Amino acid sequence: MEKLDKRMEELLQSEGDLTEKQRNILAAATEMFAQKGFAATSTSEIAKKAGVAEGTIFRHYKTKKDLLLSIVSPTMLRMISPFILKDINKVLNQDYERFEDFLREMIKNRQAFLDNNLQVVKVVIQEIPFHPELRDQFIQHVGQKVYQRFSETVQYYQAKGQIADIPPATVLRNVSSVILGYFATKYIVAPVGWDEEKEIDELIAFLAKGLAPE
Amino acid sequence: MEKLDKRMEELLQSEGDLTEKQRNILAAATEMFAQKGFAATSTSEIAKKAGVAEGTIFRHYKTKKDLLLSIVSPTMLRMISPFILKDINKVLNQDYERFEDFLREMIKNRQAFLDNNLQVVKVVIQEIPFHPELRDQFIQHVGQKVYQRFSETVQYYQAKGQIADIPPATVLRNVSSVILGYFATKYIVAPVGWDEEKEIDELIAFLAKGLAPE
Amino acid sequence: MEKLDKRMEELLQSEGDLTEKQRNILAAATEMFAQKGFAATSTSEIAKKAGVAEGTIFRHYKTKKDLLLSIVSPTMLRMISPFILKDINKVLNQDYERFEDFLREMIKNRQAFLDNNLQVVKVVIQEIPFHPELRDQFIQHVGQKVYQRFSETVQYYQAKGQIADIPPATVLRNVSSVILGYFATKYIVAPVGWDEEKEIDELIAFLAKGLAPE
Amino acid sequence: MEKLDKRMEELLQSEGDLTEKQRNILAAATEMFAQKGFAATSTSEIAKKAGVAEGTIFRHYKTKKDLLLSIVSPTMLRMISPFILKDINKVLNQDYERFEDFLREMIKNRQAFLDNNLQVVKVVIQEIPFHPELRDQFIQHVGQKVYQRFSETVQYYQAKGQIADIPPATVLRNVSSVILGYFATKYIVAPVGWDEEKEIDELIAFLAKGLAPE
DNA sequence: AATGAATGAGTCTTCATTCAT
């Protein structure tokens, strides 16, 4: 955990040091990767869109793949940040009387993140299938850290009799599936007349009922 | 619907006419596309793996993209086939007393399909973000046909008092999310000690409870 | 000369034996070669336009180049036929009192030929620069036979005092240049309001005056 | 005319900016195009002969066709330069008492040009039939500018009674045909014992007599 | 630090030609 935190700090703080050109490169690359995919995007396109010379990209990122990792790795960390930030996590565990409240907070928090990072998240999701290291990184972080923390939370609410006696992994699976389905619908299908409040209420009700003890 | 059926027949039956070389090409391409993605797979790799000359690929598929479409389009149709085959659908609607039974049948049926078509489905899912025509095709078929048929089914069980008064679209979303999450876990995470029967039971119980009227 | 005549007969008569498919192939190839050039025309295009299978072309013509030669060689012979047909030639020499009359007959005769063979002639002219054998063939036939026959004719009219004492080669050059310029203008530039009779009269007058003794 | 001059300046001066590699590419391409034709010359051949990597060609010329145009367009302009350079033209009109003198100057001037640009001119002539844009460019420049300027000159000498009352277009046609025939003989047939002075004298005499009033 | 010209391996695709049917 110490090591992870350190690496995360490095990654996240490193973005403070970026020159404007570097930021342009990252922004351009993210946009193109999200749109056409990593493999179908050429470094010359990125350079053009970023307004820099092609050589400049390779001064900052040794290879094209390096550029991808520089985008994807910190994002993956930020995706799961609520689960690895100890302080916040403690709060989560104890601040919310009911599992529903915890869920609602979680959704709101991640929603805010998505609103600001839609493209990068798209890149992460789209590229994971093609890059084993990314997959490993993802499994290691999400599967390990998130599962661990989430389990504790679930057990907490199970102890309070709010969740049925189901394996925490199954709870995690169902909760994530439903929330992901919600986000996917909102951000990809983008239906007209989408009533956010009502949708979230229904979603939480569905989850709570489905997970409640008989 | 007639037109769709016809096109489907064409697509699906066309696979009967395939020469052995064509089948090799499709198999090799599917495998590589699933593994490395369309854009990162070269036609020379495909040719080598298929045991044919590179030129042979282009005799059968005008472009590399054409080859992708020849893999993906029929698969998309087969993915949703239970929803567009009138007869099966009727059966589904009426044969199952309880919504749970309908769900169980559905899951079994699609599971069998996945068991035989895992790779192609992987290609479909992975490539959709990068090819607008695929997305359109998908939305048109799934969003239209599946939604429509599924809605009828949902309303049928709502009338029987087994499903709460939720918009069918929301029911569809939650059901698909949970089932997809189940498949994703099974096929991607592939956890050790996976007890299929028990998982399906839990999954159906979760859905049924979550969707049941208060 | 005997050999030439024989080869010519072979070439020209051989066209009688052609099957319909062969004729289609020759016609299609001629059209495409005239339009896009030999090197830029593919055998598959020719096959398609001729309505035959690609293999069929190679059954009749061993190589693509062979097909070109089958078009070009007989045409080259027909282009210069008035000079190698002994009988006609004799007539030419003696039937026309004045050089002008000879020229007029010549132009009319070649014009008729061009009207029927414009495309093939186009191919001949366009491809000669790229195929040394064609150039050689051309020089041998035109440079040898035509020059020889035309020289006799010129000398005949020089003896009659109608042409100045210029080397026959120079006369040939100027006469051909002017006639070619005339045809080029007519067939390529194709100016509106082209009065054929008047143009020919002027052309002959120009040549006659230019070549006349002081 | 202003626009043309500008474009010409651009085209011609642009050749000053060429790097050595670019010059090598142009030289190699010209040589190969002249010898085998545009369509039959591969970019890899050009690269090899120019001593550069194949990619380098495409850094300077977006397509192979672009490379052709970069060779052909400025050459076409230089071919007709005596007719579009106002100052020279004025001189031509007035410096020469007799049409013969004008012709002699013209021939000498163009001969010098040909001596230095034989290959490029070959390319222009050989490729025009296959590239409509080239043909259009040629017709527009030669047909328009040259015809116009030459007409004025012809009318000048007609007014002086040196040329018969023939349409200037016809004069232009005959003069160009004969001069082209002269150049073709000199550069293509390249006969032994060619006496340049004598040939030009005869040629001019032929033209002058042929065009003189009765 | 930034450039952009240069590279050559690699891309998709087309080609002329062959051969089993």
Added chain:
DNA sequence: TATGAATGAAGACTCATTCAT
């Protein structure tokens, strides 16, 4: 005789990366 599937070499062009300036 005619077909058209199959070939693999070659085509034009693009790519990620390097390096001298």
